[in-house]
Amino acid sequence: MTSESKRFSRKLIKMVRGKTQMRRIENATSRQVTFSKRRNGLLKKAFELSVLCDAEVALIIFSPRGKLYEFASSSMKETIERYRSQVKDVQTDSSSVEDVQHLKNETAIMAKKVELLEVAKRKLLGEGLGSSTIEDLVKIEQQLERSVRIIRARKMQVYNEQIEQLKAKEKLLADENAILTEKFQSQEDQVAEEMRADLRVVENGENSDVETELFIGPPETRTKQRWPK
Numbered sequence: 206m207t208s209e210s211k212r213f214s215r216k217l218i219k220m221v222r223g224k225t226q227m228r229r230i231e232n233a234t235s236r237q238v239t240f241s242k243r244r245n246g247l248l249k250k251a252f253e254l255s256v257l258c259d260a261e262v263a264l265i266i267f268s269p270r271g272k273l274y275e276f277a278s279s280s281m282k283e284t285i286e287r288y289r290s291q292v293k294d295v296q297t298d299s300s301s302v303e304d305v306q307h308l309k310n311e312t313a314i315m316a317k318k319v320e321l322l323e324v325a326k327r328k329l330l331g332e333g334l335g336s337s338t339i340e341d342l343v344k345i346e347q348q349l350e351r352s353v354r355i356i357r358a359r360k361m362q363v364y365n366e367q368i369e370q371l372k373a374k375e376k377l378l379a380d381e382n383a384i385l386t387e388k389f390q391s392q393e394d395q396v397a398e399e400m401r402a403d404l405r406v407v408e409n410g411e412n413s414d415v416e417t418e419l420f421i422g423p424p425e426t427r428t429k430q431r432w433p434k
Contacts, residue, residue, distance in 0.1 A: 236269070244274060251276050261287075 230236040244266055255262040255278035263284035266274040277284055327333040328345055337345070 240268065244268075248274065248276050252278075263288075 230239055247266070248264065251262045251264045254260050260278070261284055262276070262278045263281055264276040265281075268274070275281060324333065328337065328341075329349065334342065334345075
């Protein structure tokens, strides 16, 4: 049989059998036979791809019963590590792109908010009111009135706090003044008492008599002479 006849026969058989449906084969025997055939064909194709195209190929197959079949054109471990590194780089690049896009979106949102705040600020300052409607102007006026009330209330609160602080400081100074006055009065009384004591000593010295005994003549005729003070 020529090659042309063989190819025609295979095509004819396929046409008779029909197209294989992609679903699980229920018959266990047929499933095992199909697995063996396609596993061998897959391993063969992997080998051919590595040889013909100089490609780095690693193939891992687990049978339904958990048996391992594998093929590696070089080192299975090195190929797996290369795969992990490649996947990691791709994920990192993808994450970086997503982060950059997220930051761009956040920046655009913040810029829009800043622009709106600047417009509101200018309107509160009485600028850029040309395009404002009556409703807008009424809202701005009400907002300014609320702001003035809040500012005045805060001003009165600050005044009251300052008054309380001054009162506390006044009381502290009054207490210190009372202490100093009491201390000064005590020292003044002590000085006065010392001066009175000194005065009494002087007065006592002036009122005291000084007697001097002087005898003239023989012992039997000695008379006592009193010297005047």
